[in-house]
């Protein structure tokens with residue numbers, strides 16, 4: 552029988568949530584028996600080649616490319632999961648949401664104490680994805696089916712969620728897996 556397919560993406564994140572996926576240690580061998588990875592930075596497959604049962608999304612949307620990737624995941628995945636605080640609420644990148652975008656760019660490229668920019672230009676090449684006015688949580692852009700909290704969610708949390716979804720069981724995570732105090 553064909554294995555269910557899983558895709559993963561890192562949008563405006565730090566790859567810490569992907570590290571947590573790999574942190575499931577020897578269970579990664581069981582995971583490979585259970586699923587086949589499709590589009591993902593883990594295997595460097597860049598385009599969907601089949602419909603996926605589950606899509607794991609790290610990071611929120613800070614630019615137009617993030618939005619395109621997230622919409623692509625929504626189209627190609629039956630179940631879409633926000634993995635970690637950046638995907639759920641914008642996380643650290645969303646700290647810029649308290650300032651106008653112009654001010655952020657000026658601080659980063661013109662006025663910051665470590666900036667050396669004799670040309671005094673803010674990068675605006677057509678190849679650079681356009682920044683959005685603010686950082687958006689994934690659920691503000693497309694419908695997300697589940698949210699796994701944490702920064703990052705623990706390997707156990709990701710493992711329990713994936714196994715439940717892929718074996719058709721209800722996704723009921725214990726308090727220990729989702730508490731952060």
Ligand code: SF4
Nearest residue numbers: 564565567635636637
């Ligand atoms: S939730 Fe934490 S670990 Fe995950 S991408 Fe954001 S900052 Fe990195």
